[in-house]
Every structure is written in C-alpha cells, then in structure tokens.
Amino acid sequence: MAIEKRRGRPVYLDNHATTAVDQRVVEAMLPYFSDKFGNPHSGSHFYGWEVAEAVEVARAQVAETISAQPEEIYFMSGATEANNLAIKGVAHFYRERKNHIITCVSEHMCVLDTCFQMEKEGNRVTYLNVDQDGMIDLDELNDAVCDDTVLISIMTVQNEIGVIQPMAEIGAIAREKNIFLHSDAAQALGKIPLDVKELNINLMSITGHKVYGPMGLGALYVSNKPRIRLEPIFSGGGQEKTLRSGTLPAPLCIGFGKTCELALAEMPAEAERLQKMRDGLLASLTGRLDGILVNGSMEHRVPGNLNISFEGADAESVMAALPDLAMSSGSACTSASEESSYVLQAIGLTSDMAENSLRIGLGRFNTQDEIDYAAERLIDEITKVRSGRKKIANAAAE
Numbered sequence: 001m002a003i004e005k006r007r008g009r010p011v012y013l014d015n016h017a018t019t020a021v022d023q024r025v026v027e028a029m030l031p032y033f034s035d036k037f038g039n040p041h042s043g044s045h046f047y048g049w050e051v052a053e054a055v056e057v058a059r060a061q062v063a064e065t066i067s068a069q070p071e072e073i074y075f076m077s078g079a080t081e082a083n084n085l086a087i088k089g090v091a092h093f094y095r096e097r098k099n100h101i102i103t104c105v106s107e108h109m110c111v112l113d114t115c116f117q118m119e120k121e122g123n124r125v126t127y128l129n130v131d132q133d134g135m136i137d138l139d140e141l142n143d144a145v146c147d148d149t150v151l152i153s154i155m156t157v158q159n160e161i162g163v164i165q166p167m168a169e170i171g172a173i174a175r176e177k178n179i180f181l182h183s184d185a186a187q188a189l190g191k192i193p194l195d196v197k198e199l200n201i202n203l204m205s206i207t208g209h210k211v212y213g214p215m216g217l218g219a220l221y222v223s224n225k226p227r228i229r230l231e232p233i234f235s236g237g238g239q240e241k242t243l244r245s246g247t248l249p250a251p252l253c254i255g256f257g258k259t260c261e262l263a264l265a266e267m268p269a270e271a272e273r274l275q276k277m278r279d280g281l282l283a284s285l286t287g288r289l290d291g292i293l294v295n296g297s298m299e300h301r302v303p304g305n306l307n308i309s310f311e312g313a314d315a316e317s318v319m320a321a322l323p324d325l326a327m328s329s330g331s332a333c334t335s336a337s338e339e340s341s342y343v344l345q346a347i348g349l350t351s352d353m354a355e356n357s358l359r360i361g362l363g364r365f366n367t368q369d370e371i372d373y374a375a376e377r378l379i380d381e382i383t384k385v386r387s388g389r390k391k392i393a394n395a396a397a398e
Contacts, residue, residue, distance in 0.1 A: 010326040011370045015210075015304060015363030016159055016187060017328055021255070022212040022364070028258040029214065032251040040250050041239060051250045058257025062219050065260040066185075066204060067195040074220045074240045075253055079186035080110040082205035082220035083153075085244065086182045087114045089230030090151045090203070091123050098150035104128045104136055104165075106343045107155055108184055115153075124148070132348045133297035134163035142173055151180045156188035156204075160343045160359055161296030162305025164192060171200030180228055186210050186218070190263030191271065191302040196221055202228055208252070212364055213259030217252035220244075274362050275303035277371045281360070282306060284375035289382060295344055295357060304362035309344075309353045313385040318358065321381040325374055328359040 012020070032051065040055045042048025060070040076082045091101065103115050105127045115125045126144045128136045136154065145152075152174050157164050167183060174181035182203035188194060190211035196204055207218030222228055222243070236245025286292050291311030310318070315329035344354035362371070 010324045011366075011374055012326045013360045013362065013366070013370075013374060014326050014328050015366075016162070016359060016361035018209045018215065019212045019363055020365055021209075021214055022259065022262060024262060025213055025255045025258045029251040029255040032254055036250075038250075040248050040253075041237075055248060055250055055253045058253045061257035061261045062206075063221075065189065065194065065264050066206070066221060067197055068204075068221050069224065072221050072224055074222060074243050075248055075256075076205075076218045076220050076244060077216055078209070078218040079108075079184060079205045079207040081244075082207075082218055083108070083110050083182075083184050084114050085220055085230060085233050086203040086205060086222075087111065087118065087151065087153055088233050089243075090180055090182070090228065091118045091121070092231035093229045094150045095123070098148050100124045100126070100146060100148040101151045101153065102126045102128065102141065102144050102149060103153045104130065104155070105346045106130050106134060106158055107153070108159055108186070111153055111155070111184055128154075130346050133300070134158055134161050134295075134343075134347050135297060135300065136165060136170075138166065138169055138173065141170065145173070145177050145179065149177065149179050151182060153182040153184070155184040155186075156194070157185070157191065157302050158296070158343065159187045160341060161307045161347070162187070162302045163296045164188070164300045164302060166300075167199045167201065174202075175200045187302065189260075190267055191304070193267070196223065202226065208256040208259050211259055211263050214252045214255040217249060217256045219256070270364060271303045274366075277366065277368060278304055278306050278360075278362055280368075281362075281371050281375050282308075284372075285378060288379050293349075293353060295347065295349065306360040306362075307344075307357060308360070309349065309357040310382050310386075311353070311356065312389055313382045314352075314356050315358050316355075317385050318378075318381055321385065322377055325377060328361070329355075329357065 036051055038047030038051040040048060040052040059073050063070045063073045101115060101118060101123055103111060119125050128140055130136055154165055154170055156167055171181055180202045181200060183201050184205045185194060186205060186207045187210060189206045202223040204221040209215040230243060232243055239245050239248065293309040295307040295309060319327060319329060341354050344357055
C-alpha cells in the first residue's frame with residue numbers, strides 16, 4: 001500500500017545522533033543568557049555568586065541521575081572530551097605503575113582513537129571481541145586482566161545497535177581485580193537506570209544532547225571512593241578543581257541539570273512508550289517484508305533503538321528514496337567514513353548487509369502517527385528498491 005509523502009519537515013528518527021532540546025530545558029537556560037549573565041568563577045560579587053549557586057544545583061541534579069555525589073561530577077564539553085580525559089588521565093597518571101588498558105572493538109570511535117593514541121605513547125591495549133548480539137564475553141574479559149591492568153573501558157550502551165553491556169558483572173570483575181572501570185554512558189543516560197555505586201563504575205562519561213539537553217555540555221563522573229587521580233589533558237585557570245580548566249558555560253550547565261532532572265522523573269514511562277512504538281514498528285516491517293535482519297540483541301537493548309538490515313536494499317538508496325524520514329545508515333559520529341560500519345562487521349555482518357543497515361532512533365517527541373507513517377513509507381520504498389535491483393539483475397543475465 002502506497003502512502004502519500006508528507007509535506008514540510010521530515011519525520012525525525014535519528015535520536016541517537018542528537019535530540020531536540022526539551023522546551024522546559026530551554027526555559028531553564030534562558031535567564032542565564034541575559035539577566036543572570038555572571039561568570040560562575042567571579043567570587044567577589046553578586047552576579048558571580050548567583051550563577052555559581054545555580055551551577056552547583058545543576059551539578060547535584062546530574063549527580064542524582066547516576067547516584068553519585070555532586071563533588072564527583074566534573075562538567076565537560078561533552079562525552080568525547082570526558083572519554084579522552086578518563087582514559088588519558090588514568091593512563092598518564094598511573095603509567096609508571098601500570099600501563100595495560102582493556103576496551104572493546106565496538107566502542108565509540110573517540111574511545112578507540114584515544115586507545116590507539118595511548119598505544120603510541122607506550123601503553124598496551126587489549127581489544128575484546130563481541131558476539132553476534134554485540135555483547136562482550138566476560139570470560140574473555142577475565143582472561144585479559146593481568147597484574148599490569150590499570151583500566152577497563154566498556155560503553156554501557158552501544159551507539160549504533162543500542163545493546164546494553166552487562167556493566168554490573170564487568171564492575172564486579174574490575175572491583176575484584178582492583179582495576180578502575182570507565183564507561184561511556186552517553187547513549188544510556190535517561191534511557192536505562194544508572195547507579196555508579198551498584199555497578200562499581202569509577203569513571204562515567206555522559207552528555208546532554210543525546211537526552212533532550214543542550215549540545216556542547218556533558219560531564220565526567222570521577223569516584224571519590226576509591227579515589228582516582230587523573231592527569232588533566234590541557235592547562236588553564238584551574239577550574240573544576242584543576243581537572244578541567246576553562247570558564248564553565250553556565251546556561252549549558254543549568255540546562256544539563258534540568259535535562260537530568262526530567263530524565264530521572266520521566267524515564268520509566270518514556271521507556272515503556274518507546275519500546276511499544278519500537279516493537280510495533282518492527283512487527284509492521286517483518287509482517288510485510290522478508291529478508292530483514294535485526295542487528296544486535298533485542299533482549300539487551302535500549303527501548304528506542306532499532307538497527308536493521310534489509311536484504312537486496314542498500315541503505316543509501318533507501319534513504320535517498322525517503323527524504324521525508326530522517327534516519328541514519330550507521331553512527332552519525334563516523335558518517336564521514338565511506339567504509340561499512342566497523343560495529344556491524346564486529347558482530348559478523350558481511351559488508352553488503354552492513355551497507356544495507358538502517359539505524360532508527362525513536363525519541364521523546366515522536367508520535368504513534370509518525371511511526372505508522374514511517375512503517376508504510378519504509379515498506380513501500382524498500383519494495384521498490386528491491387524490485388528495481390531485480391529488474392537490473394534480470395536484464396544483465398539476458
């Protein structure tokens with residue numbers, strides 16, 4: 001059944017790349033761009049005091065979302081900076097004592113690139129494989145640990161396939177072996193419950209723009225017990241207790257705090273709604289199209305994620321035929337590369353099937369009508385792409 005294309009802006013289905021800022025977050029930030037414009041580090045007058053107080057409220061809001069203490073939260077420009085500081089900071093500070101790092105082949109590229117850099121500087125890095133569901137093998141992790149291991153870095157939720165790693169079990173291994181554990185939780189915040197103490201996570205990277213907050217602001221959690229020492233990655237005026245110098249962007253800090261407050265309050269109901277829409281979309285597609293492969297575990301997956309490959313229909317052709325749907329053919333953070341997704345190849349997909357994959361990210365502002373529309377449009381255009389390829393193949397065979 002064909003369906004008429006929508007007029008106006010496309011339906012947004014790429015909420016893993018970024019999200020619209022919640023209007024309530026915008027309203028919380030606005031006064032700090034104009035009336036309350038002070039520098040939070042100006043400690044000699046009222047304008048600085050009122051903004052500094054608001055920033056500390058935001059810090060507490062962020063901390064509560066992951067069950068941390070406010071003094072364990074350090075504001076960053078985003079998860080990329082936080083990941084860099086966590087890994088490089090630990091590697092540099094403890095290098096004379098331990099220099100082995102364990103991570104995973106399906107980590108975000110900013111973690112992998114940081115580990116590549118650490119190898120150039122003399123660290124030894126072990127890259128764990130993942131199975132066809134995208135999960136690491138805990139036995140392989142255990143076997144990789146040695147006396148020289150200083151850090152394990154495993155992301156909580158994979159950014160392309162939405163798979164949730166067993167962080168509690170990983171944390172238990174790290175704690176037993178007296179190894180620091182870092183997790184990139186950019187895609188987990190606001191989607192699943194996070195408790196750094198229960199999970200035994202010592203360092204956690206989070207960001208605002210994946211969870212309806214402002215771009216350009218994230219945070220690094222650094223545990224006080226056990227205390228972790230980090231070497232800063234750049235120099236400056238000693239802000240954030242000398243760990244991250246630079247004037248804090250107060251409006252963004254306050255927006256991130258409000259973002260976390262909303263995420264904590266609304267996560268259960270939002271997760272239930274998104275999972276229902278996601279499962280309904282998948283049921284519609286599989287009910288009327290054959291040759292569909294879901295990439296990654298459906299059991300251990302965040303509610304709004306769907307990464308699927310369609311036999312006989314490459315993602316670029318499908319997306320070109322669907323300008324009224326905003327989706328991704330992989331990770332937006334590595335879209336400059338023309339190579340097939342390294343994450344999908346890591347879970348065993350062929351290059352062809354990896355290139356036939358779409359990442360659909362549902363979010364807070366999607367409606368059921370939009371999902372129903374997307375299902376019809378996907379079915380219609382994938383059928384057309386497949387039919388066109390079949391005609392070309394038949395003509396070539398004659």
